[in-house]
Amino acid sequence: MGLLTFKGGLHPYDGKELSKDKAITEYLPQGEMVYPLSQHIGAPAVACVKKGDNVLVGQKIAEAGGFVSANIFSSVSGKVLKIEPRLTVSGNKVNSIVIENDGFYKKAEFHPVETMTKENILAAVKEAGIVGLGGAGFPTHVKLSPKEPEKIDYIIVNAAECEPYITADYRQMMETPEDLLSGLNIILSMFPAAKGVIGIEDNKPEAIRKLTEMCKEEERIEVAALKTKYPQGAERSLIFAVTGRAINSGMLPADAGCIVDNVATVIAIHEAVTMGKPLYERVVTVTGDAIAEPGNFKVKSGTNAAELVDAAGGFKTRPEKVISGGPMMGMALSSLDVPCQKAFSSLLCLTKDEVAACEPGNCIRCGRCISVCPAGLMPTRLSEIADKGDFALFDQLNGCECVECGCCSYICPAKRRLTQSMKTGRREALALRRRQK
Amino acid sequence: MNEQFYNVSANPHVRDKASTHSIMLDVIIALLPATLFGWWNFGVNAVILTVLSIATCVISEYAWQYFMHKKITVGDMSAVLTGLLLAMNLPAGVPYWMPVLGGVFAIIVVKQLFGGLGQNFMNPALGARCFLLISFAGMMTDFSVKGFGTTFDATTGATPLAALKAGQAVNLKDMFLGLTPGTIGETSAILLILGGLYLIFKGIISWRIPICYIATLSIFVLLFGGHGFDAVYLAQHLCGGGLMLGAFFMATDYVTSPITPKGQIVFGILLGLLTGIFRIFGGSAEGVSYAIIFCNLLVPLIERFTTPTAFGKGGKN
Structure with missing residues (x-):
């Protein structure tokens, strides 16, 4: 199979060499653990423990607040200290359960799925509180319950990991590929008409080789080498690269017969179904030129981000910018005093803030933003419209198709903050749509 | 508790190396062979005209932005490029006031009056050339300066x-x-x-x-x-x-x-x-x-x- 790809995109400095060969090491937290009740897309979870309760590792501490929501589990054993608003990666204060870690890591009992029926698998995934671990945090059981399951013909594992610096998925593919395949087979068992495709960017040849080798025996799974190009791992770009089907913002992947989950999510499904283990830890890449010893860590959710810096040898130089996620789509943190949550894939600490270092100038109409836009938009024009506040026109010109990948701002020679305006425009235009309904 | 606060901004947090400045510089580099050839071919007068044209464009842009209390952006090299392009579009025998007039017209009338870089509706250098061509048709079409190697x-x-x-x-x-x-x-x-x-x-x-x-x-x-x-x-x-x-x-x-x-x-x-x-x-x-x-x-x-x-x-x- 040749290299699959999409139209648009670009090649930022990828920085993966800092951590790609560092094996995943487990990090045991020292300080208090904080579990925000809203760390997924959808309704916040509802706490089901109260101050003073004793909890175990893997014990449910908050119940999903609706269908599109997810359970939350304790990652340590200890005592619930309080439930109060805490700063999270989003920059907002979110009601959170605070737990004192007793350091014993006494585990709750886990119950694997006994009879592998579709319903049992789905129930296990839902119970385990699994959400998309690539960054968006969309509840996985919702993805796995499409309206017309018989129409699903592709289960795509998003192993592109196109964000620079992050190597968490790559390390998991290298270290526990059998878990990945097991997870994928579990999903495939739910959709008899589907075939599994693991989409990997060709800058990870070792992973492609390893998984291709392992998939030789798997009739329903194949490995697809994708062209290394950001944002190859954006859901719509990936679906197009693998299947040639194009979906827009008004459609779900299921409308194109696809279900897309990233590597960590598929492994979490494997753990939930075969071991009954809920989602309370994940692999996080701690990296950047400010970090003394970049690496990949298995981190218990709720761990304070500042502890991760210490786990990675502390700061070599003072960072100018600290990011949760990758440099293209991640969120900048004002403070390290935030908990790692389910969708926290990376802590990136950069010594230089390139955004602050450059002053936006006039658009010179070079057209680069148009040629890199994976959504086929004209970011320069749309951002101008958004800045003027004409959100109806913004919507009319398909501004809501923006995937906020950051390519336009990255490439702009005039250093205009196009993505920022696009994001504002999109939010406002969607709000306008809702009001007009 | 961590007392430090870091910069925040919307994504993306990294930027491409290319800038307006570097792009303008590349265009100037691309024009250099033809410019140097023009200087060799048409002699010292061509050099003087080029220098005058570039200097006028840069000074006009600076002066306009200074007196209009706008951000000074002559550092982006776009005015230099306009000046160079204008000079390349002049016959080598025109009087020295010609590039000066053209440069002021290009920068002030064609570029800045419409909002500066990125806002002009026609190419400043070409706009100025056509302005000069219409106004001083005789001088602008007099190509009698004999080139060096011209046969x-x-x-x-x-x-x-x-x-x-x-x-x-x-x-x-x-x-x-x-x-x-x-x-x-x-x-x-x-x-x-x-x-x-x-x-x-x-x-x-x-x-x-x-x-x-x-x-x-x-x-x-x-x-x-x-x-x-x-x-x-x-x-x-x-x-x-x-x-x-x-x-x-x-x-x-x-x-x-x-x-x-x-x-x-x-x-x-x-x-x-x-x-x-x-x-x-x-x-x-x-x-x-x-x-x-x-x-x-x-x-x-x-x-x-x-x-x-x-x-x-x-x-x-």
């Missing part, structure tokens, strides 16, 4: 294209190399093509405008030139009249050309058609400058009809 009969002061139109013989090799009368920077087709290729190779400009422009003009000349499929006649058309300067450096000016890929193709074709009409059916032998500034005016219209289809919203995706 061409310079006493008539006619450009090769004018000679061609008048039915005289012209030496194609001299046209290709640039040993002909003309403006300072337009004569050497080969060096301009090299510069253009450099820009395409570096990703500064796309192939769409220059290639569509040159291809359309070629077809037009073959069809309507009255010489049938005469390759030499065609090559003379392509090497003359500043076509290469226009196609690679003026028509591809970001600000005044369509931003949409399809629009760039339409723009190139329109340029080819108009240049062909001007050259073959018009009164003057040349037509590149007028074709470009005319098409500059059509850009908003072209863009309107060539907006790309959003991904997943129909179309061929």
Whole structure:
């Protein structure tokens, strides 16, 4: 199979060499653990423990607040200290359960799925509180319950990991590929008409080789080498690269017969179904030129981000910018005093803030933003419209198709903050749509 | 508790190295071979005119921004580029006030009055050239400064294209190399093509405008030139009249050309058609400058009809 790809995109400095060969090491937290009740897309979870309760590792501490929501589990054993608003990666204060870690890591009992029926698998995934671990945090059981399951013909594992610096998925593919395949087979068992495709960017040849080798025996799974190009791992770009089907913002992947989950999510499904283990830890890449010893860590959710810096040898130089996620789509943190949550894939600490270092100038109409836009938009024009506040026109010109990948701002020679305006425009235009309904 | 606070901003947190400054600098580098050749060919006067033109553009931009209390942006090199392009479009024999007047017109009237960088509706250097051409037709079409290695009969002061139109013989090799009368920077087709290729190779400009422009003009000349499929006649058309300067450096000016890929193709074709009409059916032998500034005016219209289809919203995706 040749290299699959999409139209648009670009090649930022990828920085993966800092951590790609560092094996995943487990990090045991020292300080208090904080579990925000809203760390997924959808309704916040509802706490089901109260101050003073004793909890175990893997014990449910908050119940999903609706269908599109997810359970939350304790990652340590200890005592619930309080439930109060805490700063999270989003920059907002979110009601959170605070737990004192007793350091014993006494585990709750886990119950694997006994009879592998579709319903049992789905129930296990839902119970385990699994959400998309690539960054968006969309509840996985919702993805796995499409309206017309018989129409699903592709289960795509998003192993592109196109964000620079992050190597968490790559390390998991290298270290526990059998878990990945097991997870994928579990999903495939739910959709008899589907075939599994693991989409990997060709800058990870070792992973492609390893998984291709392992998939030789798997009739329903194949490995697809994708062209290394950001944002190859954006859901719509990936679906197009693998299947040639194009979906827009008004459609779900299921409308194109696809279900897309990233590597960590598929492994979490494997753990939930075969071991009954809920989602309370994940692999996080701690990296950047400010970090003394970049690496990949298995981190218990709720761990304070500042502890991760210490786990990675502390700061070599003072960072100018600290990011949760990758440099293209991640969120900048004002403070390290935030908990790692389910969708926290990376802590990136950069010594230089390139955004602050450059002053936006006039658009010179070079057209680069148009040629890199994976959504086929004209970011320069749309951002101008958004800045003027004409959100109806913004919507009319398909501004809501923006995937906020950051390519336009990255490439702009005039250093205009196009993505920022696009994001504002999109939010406002969607709000306008809702009001007009 | 961590007491430090870090910078926050919307994503993305990294930026490409290319900047407005670096792009302008690349275009200037691409123009250098043809400029140096022009200096060698036309002598010291050409150097003085170039320096005056660049200096005027930079000073005009600085003065305007200073007195209008705007941010001073002469550091982005765009004024330098305008000055250089203007000089390349002047005959080597014009008086020294000519580039000064042209430079002020280009920067103040064409560029700054419309909002500065990125806002002008026509190429400042070409706008100024056409302004000078209309105002001082005699001086602006006097190409009697004899080039260094010119074998061409310079006493008539006619450009090769004018000679061609008048039915005289012209030496194609001299046209290709640039040993002909003309403006300072337009004569050497080969060096301009090299510069253009450099820009395409570096990703500064796309192939769409220059290639569509040159291809359309070629077809037009073959069809309507009255010489049938005469390759030499065609090559003379392509090497003359500043076509290469226009196609690679003026028509591809970001600000005044369509931003949409399809629009760039339409723009190139329109340029080819108009240049062909001007050259073959018009009164003057040349037509590149007028074709470009005319098409500059059509850009908003072209863009309107060539907006790309959003991904997943129909179309061929």
